[in-house]
Amino acid sequence: MTTIGIIGSGALGSNVARALAKAGIRATISNSRGPTSLSALIEETGPTITAGTVEEAASADVVLIALRWVDLKQVLSKLPAWNNRIIIDGTNPVEFLDSQSPDANxxxxxxxAxxxxxxxxxxxxxxxLVQDLVPGARVVKAxxxxxVEVLAEPQASGGQRVQFYSGDDSAAKGEVRKIxxxxxxxxxxLGTxxxxxxxxxLPFGPLAAINFIKIQ
Structure with missing residues (x-):
C-alpha cells in the first residue's frame, strides 16, 4: 500500500488531509510545532489521518509539500535523501504580507489587496526550484x-472538482493521479x-484559481 505524508498543516495541508480522510485514505500530516499541535485536526479527521514529525511524513512513498514558499529551503534542506520517492509540489511562489507592512499598501x-x-x-x-531542493525525488505539481478553502470538498455541485497535475515522470504522475x-x-x-x-x-498562471467542476 502506498504511504502518504504531508509536510505542512496550514490551510493547504489540513484541507488535503480532510479530503483524504473523507475518502478513507491514510496519511501522516506534520508541521514544525510537532504532532501534539495537530490533536484538534486529528480528532476532526478521524483514524485515517495521523500526526507525525516532519521526518516521519517525509519518509512516505508520496509526500505532499504544503509549505509557504519562504520556508521551503529551511525545511527541505534538513531532510534525508529522497531515493526516487514522489514529491507532490503544492507550493506557489508568493509571499504572504503583514497587513502593516509597506508592501501591503x-x-x-x-x-x-x-x-x-x-x-x-x-x-x-x-x-x-523545488526539484533542486529535493534531489533524487520525482516531482509532480498538484x-x-x-x-485552499475548496480543497476539502473534491465533490461539488453534483460533480467532481477538477484537479490539475503535471510532471516529467509518467509513473510518478500515474501514482498521483490514482490518489x-x-x-x-x-x-x-497538463503535461510536463x-x-x-x-x-x-498562482498567482499569474492562466489556469490558476479557476474552479472547474466535471459534471457527471
Missing amino acids: DSANPLA YGIKAIDLGNQYSSA FNHLG LETAGYFPVD LEVGGRLAS
Missing part, C-alpha cells in the same frame, strides 16, 4: 491552483512541469 503590487506578493523567479518555473481519483477529484494532466506548472501556478 504598495500600489505597484496588483495582489496587495489579497495580502500576497508574487516572488520574481526570473525565467524559472517554480517546480524547477493541489496548488485552487483556493486524486480515489480522493474524489477529477484529475487533468515546465508547461503544466506554468499554466496552473
